[in-house]
Every structure is written in structure tokens, then in C-alpha cells.
Amino acid sequence: MSNFNIKVTARDIFGVEVSDDFALTVKNVNDAPELVEAIANRKVVINTQFNFTIPENSFIDIDAGDSLTYTATLENGEPLPSWLTFNSATQNFSGTPTMENLGNQNIKVTVKDISGDEVSDVFVLTVAKFNSTPLVDRAIADQKATAKTTFNFTIPENTFSDVDLEDTLTYTATLDNGDPLPSWLSFNANELTFSGTPTNDHVGSLNIKVTATDPALAEVSDVFALTIAKANNPPIVDRAIADQKVTAETTFNFTIPENTFSDVDIEDTLTYTATLDNGGPLPSWLSFNPNKLTFSGVPTNNNLGSLNIKVTAKDSVGAEVSDVFALTVAQGITVETESISLLTRITGDIFTIKNQVNGEKAKLSVKIKSNTSEEVNELGVFVVDDAEGKVNGVAPGAANYTELALQRATLLLSSLAKLPNGFNPTDLSRLLEFNSESNLRFYLIRSSTTQAVLSGQTPFSQVLFSSDTNVDDTGFSLNFQNLVVNIAATDQDLPVGTGLQGKYEPELIDLRDVKQLVKAEFVVHREAAFNNFVGFYQITDENGGIDTNGDGTADVLVGQASYTQAAISNRVAGIDLSVANEGTASFTGTFQPGAIFVPFIIVNAGADAILDSNPNNDPAVYFSFLGANTDQADHIRLLGNNAFGFEDLANGGDRDYNDLIVRVNLSIA
CATH class of the missing domain: 2.60.40.10 (Immunoglobulins)
Incomplete structure (x- = not known):
């Protein structure tokens, strides 16, 4: 602010003048105070001292020379209640309310600068009988x-x-x-x-x-x-993987060079996976060892063509990089031979399979072609009497036809609705033999099993026969509503160990006719919250009995209380299968010849949890034999030759059989 004395002078034409003085005061433009942050509501309990100071940052005035004065009243302008005082110098409220002061008061705080400009804020002060701590x-x-x-x-x-x-x-x-x-x-x-x-x-x-x-x-x-x-640097491809070639019927071995991938984060360890370029799993003939970065396998003339293989390197925080190389399978030396097995359609959905050379066994291949079903379905086949499809003289459509058909059926496979990462059911096949000139008809059980239908747990209405049949270059396609399967004659040898995979409890590996040690290569997929464990144990015969003293006869039978302990104690050493959720892992092991082996699943634990001295902490264990399961429910399904799907929840759980999937490739060592 500044003061000036101003003199005003008036003069006429003759030079006579008169003057007057006045004072002029120039004031700075004033800015009113401002509310910056509203005062929070407050609460006090009766007979308790209330003490509250208005936060310093509640009001400001940008005029540096202004000093603010504070007053406090009720919102309507009336004075504060008698029990409450306000110190305008310290901006502090204090006092002790009594029972008579219960309720809410709206308190108005007014801030005024030296020019009289002001701003107010209102907060609610609650007087309560008691207060609960948050x-x-x-x-x-x-x-x-x-x-x-x-x-x-x-x-x-x-x-x-x-x-x-x-x-x-x-x-x-x-x-x-x-x-x-x-x-x-x-x-x-x-x-x-x-x-x-x-x-x-x-x-x-x-x-x-x-x-x-x-x-x-x-x-x-x-x-x-x-x-x-620390901020992560993703791995990089330093050198592209060179394209590869292999000739059918010869062994393919290829190791990714060490300098292919790198990561500038020295502490990072890279892990490796290999898939097809589209994310699908590698073909069944080709395996990848992620520890040695090695591909190996023996393609056949059925695998001719080119594959685009994607190798992915992932660091410890999940950053990844991929490189794709082409693998070409060229024609090997072949000998032209006439196909031995022949599959023909007689009429409708009835087929004849025959051996054209010696009239003995004829072989059939069954594979899933496509599946959009949201259920886990079981597919089977049965031999019929004639071209009309009769069973024991009973024609299709008769009241007891379906029951008679299932009593003589052979189980083929189960189709899954939810697939774990990396698992492709079209890579699986089911090969089996029939007497030459057998007449065949196929069926599907919706969301159940043949055994459940025959035992009365599932109605016969769940049994479907194929509604449509087509033929293409690969054979015949059978349509069961949302599931399409391909059937064709084949001259391929049946996989080792599949002799019992067609019974009502078909999840067995039968090596009774094998004389040499058997090498097993396992591929394991998981889609489950539980960290489950799968292994195999030896039985004396297809009824599931276990020999515990080595004399060749069953000492513990299915359904006995000690069966679980005996099975886990008798498991095959070195076959301990588990994998991270949504992951895929490969393992190797060996089976002794001349015996039958059965898979089991231990839920969310390992074998040690069963074999320790405390029976009170035993996890659930499930077997192929329903009588060995405490809930008498089906927990293992056959998905193809030597391929098994597991359900880990009690009483059949959600029956998706994808909690663990184990594929086994057996070869004579």
C-alpha cells in the first residue's frame, strides 16, 4: 500500500491561481482466503476429552502480508455448545461432552483476512455414547x-x-x-x-x-x-536355427547350437520348449529334450512333408523369444506291397474288416478327427452277427439290443472336452485286431462309460450310434453329433503293451508276452490346481492282485484295506511323473518284461506321503480298478493306445480327466 499527497492548482487568464491538496492512498489488490482441503468430520465419546486442531493445510491466503483470523460457530451462526471451546490463536477445539450432548453438530469454521474477505468450511462433530475401533x-x-x-x-x-x-x-x-x-x-x-x-x-x-x-x-x-x-531384459536370438532334413525310416538327431539364444541378464537361466509353429505339440515320432536342447526320433513314410518347428527360450520372469526352423521328412526306401487289411462298409454304419493275405487277424486304426463336445465321451466297437447289425439274433432297435451290444463291446478311447496346453488328441491313435471278416459297429456313450451303463448307473439313452458316415482319402469318418472319428484298416504293428486295453477297466500295460527289458518314454500334461503324482505298479493278473512276497501269486486283492499301501510299495522305481500346471514334461523309465503294470495317481502329494509312518496324513490315491478306489468312482480313462487321462477329485470330481494326461511310448530296450 502507498500514500500520495496530490495538489490541484487552478489559474485564470490574468495569472491569478488558487490551489487545494488531498491525500491519495493506493492499496494492493486483495485475494480472499481459500479452502484447500475440507475439514474431516470428527467424533467424540461422552465423558471423554475432545481435542482437535484444524490442519495447517486447510486454508491459505496467497497475499503474503495477510494474517488470517479464525472463528467457529454452529453452521447457522449460533455460538458453539457450552461444552465446546475454540481457541482462535491455535485453531484448537477442546471440551468434554456429556450424555446431554449426544448427537451431531454442524460446526462452521470461518477464516477472514485483514481486508475482511472470508471463506468457511463446515464439518460434522458427532457426540456418541461409544466408539468402535476400525x-x-x-x-x-x-x-x-x-x-x-x-x-x-x-x-x-x-x-x-x-x-x-x-x-x-x-x-x-x-x-x-x-x-x-x-x-x-x-x-x-x-x-x-x-x-x-x-x-x-x-x-x-x-x-x-x-x-x-x-x-x-x-x-x-x-x-x-x-x-x-530388477528390470528384466528378454532373451534374444543370436543366430537363427538352420533348417533340417531327415529321411523316413532313419533316426533323426539334432542339437540346437549353444550360441542360438542369449540373455544379457547374467543371473537368468533360460528354459526351452519346442512346439509346432502354430503352438501345437510336436508329432508323436519326434521328441525334444529341453535340458540337452536335442531333437530325436524316427519318422515313417506316413510322416512325409515339412514341419515348421518353433523353439522358445524363456527367462526366469517369463520373458521369451522364439525361432522357427523347417524340418523336412523326405521319402525313404520303400517296398511296394499290397495292403493286408481291408475295411469296407456293408451298409449304413456297419463295416467288415478282413485280412486279404492269410485270413488271420486284420488291424483297425481309430483316431479322433474333430471334437466340439463339452462332455467327456467314451467310444467303443462291437462285433455284429451279419450285415443287418444283429447281436445274438436281435436286430437294431429292439428293446434289449443296446445291452447285448455293450456286453460284447471293446472299448476304444475317451474324448476330452477341455485340453491342457500342448496336448492334441488328434496325435493319438487306437490300433486293435479282429478276426478276419468281422462285422463291426461303433457306438458312443455320452458323458459316461460302458461299465456305468451296464451297471445301471447311466441310462441306455446315453448310448449313441453313428448318425452319419463319410469316406475320404484317410478312411471312413463316423459322426457322433459333436465328435467325428476316423476309422481305417492298417498294417501297422500294434503298440507294445496294449493287449488288455479294451476291457471295462482298460488302463493297463500288458507286457506278459515280452521277453526283454522295455524302455518307456513318457509325455505328461497337466491342467489342475493340485500338484499330482503318477506312477505305475505291478500286478499278478488282469484282476489287479498284488504279489508282496515274490512267490508269483496275489497276496493283496482289489478292495482290501491294504491295497493302496501294497500298490505304492510295489511301484516301479524311477517312474515318478509330475509337471507344473499348464505345462508339459518328458520322462524316461523302464518296465520289466513278463508282467502287467497299472497307473495310479496320488492327489497333491508324492509316494512318501503314503509310505511314511503316519497313516493320518495319507492323501487320496486312485487306480484303474474301481474296486480299489475309496469312492468306487472312475478316475482314469483310456485316451488312445498307452495314453491315460486322470481325474483328481473325489467321487469323480468334475469328470474332465485332464488333470494329468500321460502318454507312453514303449519300445524293446
């Missing part, structure tokens, strides 16, 4: 962030609560020791949101304390850890 209902989960990546985290709404329904909680966040949050991390108290971008300088762990305060200033806190990981 609670932590659910601890805040620890969090992870990565350097150079934006971190966002919102505290769940149900973390804190207050039984005083009228109370509104306010929130603050500090480090556990009360220090402020680091500069890179901010907390929005209204949205309960943390956000910020750490750098590699912030790598480590912070303990963050979130405090919830009610209007009476009662508070509760919870602490969570925030771990900041």
Missing part, C-alpha cells in the same frame, strides 16, 4: 513391482471395516517405521490406490503401513511388503 478384516497381500514398469495397486474394499456404520474412515500410508513413502511411490487416500514407477535404484523390499482412522481418531494399521525386482 478393524482389519483381510490382511493386504504382499505385492511385487518391476523396475521401469508402472506399479498400480488398489487396496481391496473389504480390507478395513468399522461397525459404527455412520463412521467414515480416512486413510494414510507410510513406511512401517512411520517414514514417508519413497518419492517414486504415491498414495491416493480417496481411491486407496498406490502408483508409481520404480527404477533399478529401488530394487529391494519395502514394508508399507496403511492406517485407517475413524472420526474419533481411533485407528488400525496393516503392513504389506512391496518387493521391487
Whole structure:
């Protein structure tokens, strides 16, 4: 502000003049005070001292020379209640209410500058009989962030609560020791949101304390850890993998060069997977060892053509890079021979299979062509008497026809509705033999099994016969509503171990006719929360008895209380199958010749949990034999030759049989 004395002079034409003086005061333009942050509502309990000071950052005035004065009244301008006093110099409210003061008061705080400009804010002061302290209902989960990546985290709404329904909680966040949050991390108290971008300088762990305060200033806190990981550099392809060639009927071996992939993060260990370029699994003849980075296998003339193989390198935080190379299978030396087995359609969905050379056994191949069903269905085949499809003289459509058909049926495979990563059911096949000139008819059981239908658990209405039959270059296609399967004559040798895979409990490996040690290559897929364990144990005959003393006769039978302990004790050493969820893993092992082997699944545990001295912690174990399962439910399905799907939940669970899938390739060692 400035003062000036102004003189005004008037003069006439003769030079006579007169003057007058006045004072002029020039004031600076005044800015009114402003409310920056509303005063939070408060609460006090009767007969308890109330003490509250208005936060310094509630009001401001940008005029540097202004001094603010504070007054407090009720919202309607009336004075504060007698029990409550306000110190305008310290901006502090204090007092002790009694029972007579119960209820809410709207308190108005007015701030005025030296020019008389003012601003007000109103807060609610609640006088209550009692106050409940806020609670932590659910601890805040620890969090992870990565350097150079934006971190966002919102505290769940149900973390804190207050039984005083009228109370509104306010929130603050500090480090556990009360220090402020680091500069890179901010907390929005209204949205309960943390956000910020750490750098590699912030790598480590912070303990963050979130405090919830009610209007009476009662508070509760919870602490969570925030771990900041170093920014990750993804792996890279240094040198493209060269295309490869192999001749059919010869062994293919190829190792990816060591300098193909690299990662500048020295501490990172890369893991490797191999699939087709479209993400599908490798063909059944080709295997990949991720530890040795080696491909191996023997293609046949049925595998001619070119494959695009994708190799993926993944670091410890999941960043990955891939390279694709072409693998060409060329024609090998072949000998022209006439096909021995022949499959022909007689009429409708009835077929004849015959051996054209010696009239002995004829071989049939069955494969899934496509499947859109949301159910797990079982496919089977039965021999009929004639071209009309009669069974024991009973024609199709008769009242007991379906039951007679199932009594003489051979199980083929089950089709899955939900497929684990990397598993393709079209890679599986079912090969089996029939007497030459057998007449065949195929059926499907919807969402159940042949055994369940024959035992009365599932109605015969769930049995379907193929509704449509087509022919193409690969054979005949049978249509069962949402499932299409391909059937064709074949001259391929039956896989080792499949002699019993057609019974009502077909998930067995039969090596009774084998005289030499058998090498087993396993591919395991998983789609389950439980970390399950699959192994195999030896039995004396197809009824499931176990020889415990080595004399060749069954000592423990299916259904006896000691069966589980005997089976796990008698398991094949070295075949311990498990895999990470949504993953695929390969294993090798050996089976002794001259015996039958049965798969089992231990739910969310390993064999040691059964073999320890504490029977009270035994996990669930399920077998191919329903009588050995405590719930008498089906937990293992045959998906193709030497391919098994497992269900890990009690009483049949959700019956998806994809919790673990085990494919076994057996060869004479």
C-alpha cells in the first residue's frame, strides 16, 4: 500500500491561481482466503476429552502480508455448545461432552483476512455414547513391482471395516517405521490406490503401513511388503536355427547350437520348449529334450512333408523369444506291397474288416478327427452277427439290443472336452485286431462309460450310434453329433503293451508276452490346481492282485484295506511323473518284461506321503480298478493306445480327466 499527497492548482487568464491538496492512498489488490482441503468430520465419546486442531493445510491466503483470523460457530451462526471451546490463536477445539450432548453438530469454521474477505468450511462433530475401533478384516497381500514398469495397486474394499456404520474412515500410508513413502511411490487416500514407477535404484523390499482412522481418531494399521525386482531384459536370438532334413525310416538327431539364444541378464537361466509353429505339440515320432536342447526320433513314410518347428527360450520372469526352423521328412526306401487289411462298409454304419493275405487277424486304426463336445465321451466297437447289425439274433432297435451290444463291446478311447496346453488328441491313435471278416459297429456313450451303463448307473439313452458316415482319402469318418472319428484298416504293428486295453477297466500295460527289458518314454500334461503324482505298479493278473512276497501269486486283492499301501510299495522305481500346471514334461523309465503294470495317481502329494509312518496324513490315491478306489468312482480313462487321462477329485470330481494326461511310448530296450 502507498500514500500520495496530490495538489490541484487552478489559474485564470490574468495569472491569478488558487490551489487545494488531498491525500491519495493506493492499496494492493486483495485475494480472499481459500479452502484447500475440507475439514474431516470428527467424533467424540461422552465423558471423554475432545481435542482437535484444524490442519495447517486447510486454508491459505496467497497475499503474503495477510494474517488470517479464525472463528467457529454452529453452521447457522449460533455460538458453539457450552461444552465446546475454540481457541482462535491455535485453531484448537477442546471440551468434554456429556450424555446431554449426544448427537451431531454442524460446526462452521470461518477464516477472514485483514481486508475482511472470508471463506468457511463446515464439518460434522458427532457426540456418541461409544466408539468402535476400525478393524482389519483381510490382511493386504504382499505385492511385487518391476523396475521401469508402472506399479498400480488398489487396496481391496473389504480390507478395513468399522461397525459404527455412520463412521467414515480416512486413510494414510507410510513406511512401517512411520517414514514417508519413497518419492517414486504415491498414495491416493480417496481411491486407496498406490502408483508409481520404480527404477533399478529401488530394487529391494519395502514394508508399507496403511492406517485407517475413524472420526474419533481411533485407528488400525496393516503392513504389506512391496518387493521391487530388477528390470528384466528378454532373451534374444543370436543366430537363427538352420533348417533340417531327415529321411523316413532313419533316426533323426539334432542339437540346437549353444550360441542360438542369449540373455544379457547374467543371473537368468533360460528354459526351452519346442512346439509346432502354430503352438501345437510336436508329432508323436519326434521328441525334444529341453535340458540337452536335442531333437530325436524316427519318422515313417506316413510322416512325409515339412514341419515348421518353433523353439522358445524363456527367462526366469517369463520373458521369451522364439525361432522357427523347417524340418523336412523326405521319402525313404520303400517296398511296394499290397495292403493286408481291408475295411469296407456293408451298409449304413456297419463295416467288415478282413485280412486279404492269410485270413488271420486284420488291424483297425481309430483316431479322433474333430471334437466340439463339452462332455467327456467314451467310444467303443462291437462285433455284429451279419450285415443287418444283429447281436445274438436281435436286430437294431429292439428293446434289449443296446445291452447285448455293450456286453460284447471293446472299448476304444475317451474324448476330452477341455485340453491342457500342448496336448492334441488328434496325435493319438487306437490300433486293435479282429478276426478276419468281422462285422463291426461303433457306438458312443455320452458323458459316461460302458461299465456305468451296464451297471445301471447311466441310462441306455446315453448310448449313441453313428448318425452319419463319410469316406475320404484317410478312411471312413463316423459322426457322433459333436465328435467325428476316423476309422481305417492298417498294417501297422500294434503298440507294445496294449493287449488288455479294451476291457471295462482298460488302463493297463500288458507286457506278459515280452521277453526283454522295455524302455518307456513318457509325455505328461497337466491342467489342475493340485500338484499330482503318477506312477505305475505291478500286478499278478488282469484282476489287479498284488504279489508282496515274490512267490508269483496275489497276496493283496482289489478292495482290501491294504491295497493302496501294497500298490505304492510295489511301484516301479524311477517312474515318478509330475509337471507344473499348464505345462508339459518328458520322462524316461523302464518296465520289466513278463508282467502287467497299472497307473495310479496320488492327489497333491508324492509316494512318501503314503509310505511314511503316519497313516493320518495319507492323501487320496486312485487306480484303474474301481474296486480299489475309496469312492468306487472312475478316475482314469483310456485316451488312445498307452495314453491315460486322470481325474483328481473325489467321487469323480468334475469328470474332465485332464488333470494329468500321460502318454507312453514303449519300445524293446
